[in-house]
Amino acid sequence: MQIFNSYDPLHDNQEELDVLTQEAASYNLIVWNDDINTFEWVIETLMDICGHSQEQAEQCAMIIHSKGKYAVKTGSYEVLKPQCDAINERLINATIEELVS
Template identity: 65%
Template structure:
């Protein structure tokens, strides 16, 4: 007769949710200045001046850059604030 083995206990009160992460993409254009993009990234995304400057150069040379990653609900207001300043921005799901 097989021996009974105790099953591990699980906390049934804890729910685990997984969600796909998103990224906030800022797009290059020929209208906005480096200074305006840098100021926007500092104020909207909370980047340091150095981070914002690096992002601005990558945006300029690559055409776009993911300046922030996170949950959609956190990125949406930032995306809206950036586009309200006349800078192109979108939110995209990150590839798994």
């Protein structure tokens, strides 16, 4: 019977990496519903600015419409801030909210 050592020095710091990843992704980019912007415009914006696929953007737009708002992306503040600004420049209301753990 062969016994293998399961210790992996490359993943020894996995807990530290998980914490760092959690800290880096501690914000939500929220897009708010309104009666002005069309589904097509919101979908196009999410694809252009957030890098969503057509299907992803359509699903987000439906949730935004039905729930009033939706977290379309999660990440660090530094990454989300320019995206939030770009969405707002297209006259779609977007905000950044800190995740509460």
